Amino acid sequence: MKVNSGEGNAVLIGELARRTGVSPRLLRYYEDQGLIGARRGANGYRTYDEGAVTTVRQIRALLAAGLSTEVIRTVLPCAEGEEPQLELCPELVATLHRELAAMDEAIASMRRTRAALAGYVPPGG
DNA sequence: ATTCTTACA
């Protein structure tokens, strides 16, 4: 008889925190940012479904990839799987390509300004 | 003991 791995069990913030390694404080923050949803028990406590564990792991992975919470909010609903093999919807991969393009522009821009600035300072010192 | 909200270091 399995006790703690079924789908029907509501999880409190403390347990979700333990199971994801993310502090309750941050979990509430993610909620404010619209990254994760939570129901409320009669006591007012947040309750999460088992899927929340996966969602949080996806958020962490996406955050580690440097995506903003705003982008993650749109990407999340089209994410499948976890950490090692996280896959995204094709239509969203397109959005990500634009992100990449924007990053390339930013990098190029910074390289130019860096070069200009470097022109005013002597090499090595 | 746990969680909740609000607010400050």
Place this chain on the structure above:
DNA sequence: TGTAAGGA
């Protein structure tokens, strides 16, 4: 983000 306060 962490942590304290004040309540349930």
